[in-house]
Amino acid sequence: MTMHESPTQGSGILHSLGAIVLYRIQLAGHFTLFLAAGFYHIFSWPIQIRKILQQVYFIGAKSLLVIFLTALFTGMVLGLQGYYSLVSFGSEAFLGSAVALTLIRELGPVLTAIMVAARAGSAMTAEIGILRISEQVDALKTMNIHPVRYLFSPRLAAAIISIPLLASVFNVVGIIGGYLTGSKLLGVNPGVYFLRVESSILLSDVTGGLLKSLVFSIVVATVCCYQGYFTHRRKNSFGSKSVGLSTTSAVVQSSVLILITDYILTSILL
Amino acid sequence: METPLIRLVNVHKRFGNKTVLRGISLDIMEGKTTAIIGKSGEGKSVLLKHIIGLMQPNGGEILYREKPIKEMSREETRVFRNKMSYMFQGCALFDSLNIFENIALPLKEGTQLSPSEIKKMVGERLRQLDLEGTENQYPSQISGGMMKRVAMARALVTNPELVLFDEPTTGLDPIRKNAVHSMIASYQKELGFTALVVSHEIPDIFHIAQNIIMLDEGQIVFSGSSEEIQTCETPVVRQFLRGEAGSMFID
Structure with a gap:
């Protein structure tokens, strides 16, 4: 019997594995279609300028404080760590280059996107999720209002506008943070610090960083809105619990996807 | 013969292994108030959601002025949807x-x-x-x-041309309940829309609806006027109207 059972068990595992793979592919397709619909409706007439501006205020302007604090302390830590690493080689004059390049190429776009996912992305998921479980999304459909256009497109457009701008603010504040610890605290010449910042940054570093921010903004808005929009399809929970779990999934998935995308983009850009 | 505004032909709906609608065929006549009654969980709201387009049937057809909805172009669907509105239970x-x-x-x-x-x-x-x-x-x-x-x-x-009311009076006190029923009846007369009302309010709903449809186990067990249902001798209809539990809880 054991001999007969083994192939059956083996094919059972293969069957389950196949089902999981197919489900994941289907999910990826569904996600892509959701993103495509969101993009399409950004430009469908009439353009929802007012709603986009409201979301730019929520995602962008209201995230400024958290971005400022994160950037300042990240820059300050980079200043400290960079100084003590460089001073052992007698190269502390290059602190400005180290801080600026680390921020502009990597930490600025990545940390900005993760902070926006945590602050605004989680709110997007919770808000859309509650609209879904209380039949408000269905109510939109009955009024002939396209829910993706009404709920997702303005948020996607606003994220695309806001996140690269926030990343730029992050970079500037971070460089100032590095200056505070490097020059004010540890004595690196301020003129040398800023000279190195200016001379080491190339246009390709800035455009590369902005390109990353642009991609991350699409990742954050799409993952967070998708999780909220399809919160009712979660298999393991219902109602308010599903909104809570969707919000957690949105932040975790956005953060992980940001880091994976960052690796892929860095490999391409370098 | 008068053409119905909405016609359902042999509509079936399943959720997993559970069949909710088993071959529903009915006509909703223009300018009239039609009430759908039946026990909770018999697919009344599901039926409304099929008409408004929130759900798609697994079988059968829904026609608007004799034109199948699924054969409509995008523009025709948009125009059709604009003619309807839905009042949710919640x-x-x-x-x-x-x-x-x-x-x-x-x-x-x-x-x-x-x-x-x-x-x-x-x-x-x-x-x-x-x-x-x-x-x-x-x-x-x-x-x-x-x-x-x-x-x-x-x-x-x-x-709208057609308004779907999903239990518009649930959770209201008797005075508000009567007020909502009166409002449906008076606005229906004043504005001339076709109304489809899912309700548990027996016998109040008979005063505002011209046509009554009763669902039981996903099938239509009665279709007729509000006078006819009150004299109907079908056991399941009588049992429901008298508010008797019957075999419902024993099952």
């Missing part, structure tokens, strides 16, 4: 919008009307439904009865 008001914005939403998003025209139309519905003074309040700040009236105002603001 109201489904937008909790982050105030009462004015809730009622104005279908006009603001679905029409090219100017803000002053929208204000006029919303103001008219607020007045008709005795909601004046609540414009700036939010759904969480008003009573359940008022929420029902706001939901009704939102459903009627676009002057």
Whole structure:
């Protein structure tokens, strides 16, 4: 019997594995279609300028404080760590280059996107999720209002506008943070610090960083809105619990996807 | 012979292994009020959601003025949907919008009307439904009865051809219940829309509906006038009208 059972068990595992793979592919397709619909409706007439501006205020302007604090302390830590690493080689004059390049190429776009996912992305998921479980999304459909256009497109457009701008603010504040610890605290010449910042940054570093921010903004808005929009399809929970779990999934998935995308983009850009 | 506004032909709906609608065929006549009655969980709301397009049947056809909905072009579907509105069982008001914005939403998003025209139309519905003074309040700040009236105002603001009411009086006190029934009847006469009402209010609903349809186990067990149902001898209908549990709980 054991001999007969083994192939059956083996094919059972293969069957389950196949089902999981197919489900994941289907999910990826569904996600892509959701993103495509969101993009399409950004430009469908009439353009929802007012709603986009409201979301730019929520995602962008209201995230400024958290971005400022994160950037300042990240820059300050980079200043400290960079100084003590460089001073052992007698190269502390290059602190400005180290801080600026680390921020502009990597930490600025990545940390900005993760902070926006945590602050605004989680709110997007919770808000859309509650609209879904209380039949408000269905109510939109009955009024002939396209829910993706009404709920997702303005948020996607606003994220695309806001996140690269926030990343730029992050970079500037971070460089100032590095200056505070490097020059004010540890004595690196301020003129040398800023000279190195200016001379080491190339246009390709800035455009590369902005390109990353642009991609991350699409990742954050799409993952967070998708999780909220399809919160009712979660298999393991219902109602308010599903909104809570969707919000957690949105932040975790956005953060992980940001880091994976960052690796892929860095490999391409370098 | 009069053409029905909406015709359902042998509509089936399954959720997993559970079959909710088993071959529903019915006609909804223009300008009339049709009531759908039946025990809870018999697929009444599911039936409404098929007509409004929130759900698709697994089998059968839904026709609008004899044209199958699934054969309609995108533009025809848009026009068809614009002629209908739906009042949800739980109201489904937008909790982050105030009462004015809730009622104005279908006009603001679905029409090219100017803000002053929208204000006029919303103001008219607020007045008709005795909601004046609540414009700036939010759904969480008003009573359940008022929420029902706001939901009704939102459903009627676009002057629809067909209005689907999903248990419009559930959770209301007897006075409000009668008021909502009277409102449906009077606005139906005044505005001339076709009404399809899912209700548990027996016998009150018989006073406002011209046609009654009773669902049981996903099938139509009665279809006729409000006078006919009261003399109907079918056991399941009699049992329901008398409010007897029968074998329902024994099963």
